[in-house]
Amino acid sequence: MKEQWRLLKTGYNTAAMNMAIDRAVLVASSKDMVPPTVRFYGWSPPAISIGYFQSLKEEVDLDNCNKLGVNYVRRITGGGAVFHEDELTYSIIIPESHKEIPNNIMDSYGRICGAMIKGLKELCIQSKYVPINDIITDGKKISGSAQTRKLKTVLQHGTILTDVDVDKMFSLLKVPDEKIKDKLITDVKQRVTSINHILGRKIGFEEVAAAMKQGFEKEFNVELIEGSLLEEEKELASEFERECFGAKDWNHRR
Template identity: 55%
Template sequence: MAYQCRLLHTGYNNAFYNMGLDQAILEAVAEGSTIPTLRFYGWQPPAISIGYFQGMTEEVDLAACRKHGIDTVRRITGGGAVFHQSEVTYSMVLPLDHPLADQNILASYGRLCQGIVAGLARLGVSAEFAPINDIVAGGKKISGNAQTRKLGCILQHGTILLDVDVDLMFTLLRVPSEKARGKAIADVKERVTSLSRLLLRPVTFDEVSAALEAGFAEALNLEYRPQEPAETECVRAEELARTRFADEGWTLKR
């Protein structure tokens, strides 16, 4: 039996609206005004997001971000700091009592991330789930994912790297010393890859979004209802962007 799923392609937005819309969708699914939802999106301008439990000033060089025109935002999900630049981001929201929503968090990651694995296979990339919440290809990380459970729902979102500028990333993230910075850059270049590196060609946002859309449908047996976000969700996303995600009280709260 196929599972009905709303499909949203919302293109590029700033970090605050992106996080606001993820939460607005979570609230809409929770109240029953819409069905489980899969969304694909990008970030413009580029941004760094930190996990809910992290401290912004400990993780991120805010002055460097301002210099480079990089937004900074706190997610409602856990996990570490993420540099959002050349990537496709997805979010999936479904009720906790949905057949695809495992109660065990590790099992839940493993199941939902199969959509990414199947999508990458359509691009010719062999990948696998690496617990707790990563996807690896050729032994290197290509996707990181984060999850929260609120209002009787799961929100899982994650990134699939089209390309990665590790040197820029480490001018934006805090590391203890210049010596540590060099080691950290070398370490990440060894551990992290991207689709353009694996395929030895440039890849586009639209190409990868289409592959992931097909992959999620295949792996999770989804039957899509392509839509636009409801006007109420957009209004709520704008409100959350303004009053929470762009607010220093939220961003610097830890």
């Protein structure tokens, strides 16, 4: 019998709550309260997440975010700033000691991205993993991921773009040199793609989620059983939302 992992589909949440849920599941997993967990989610309102080491005010145009009703949040993972709007976001939370997870961090990025690559294949999209943390199709980025390891537990989350609005993204992100902003926008438009663009049709969240579920099941030879957050996880998530990801101290700390 195949090993059973938990699948969480938590729908659309605020940026602070999304990051709080991932962290709450990490804590629950570290206490053996839950099986390895794969989560699919979206962002409402749209949001910018920045990497742990980034400076919020240097990376994000906070005035424009407020004007456009876009959330912003600092992640517990490293990596770069991401604009979350039309995408499926995934996370996987699993003990570091699990036999399917390589000890080597770079190897584990590749392994987990393998699930996304198999998921994209379900949608007839051929793609490959490009270290450090990207998946590309036809030479363009379609997915990016970030991983942390805490409490002997791996948390990797990332995006699979269903659509992309580069102009809007750059109205929310700051660039080091305003003089080259137009060139940067042109470059990014040439380097980033989305499922909608490749398939030539609008894909729904559920269709992407179904494909990614199969991708995870095939990559790790497991069965994903849809479940829900434990009460303890919900309480922890509320606490992290209030005291960490929704708090100025955390988001403005760098």
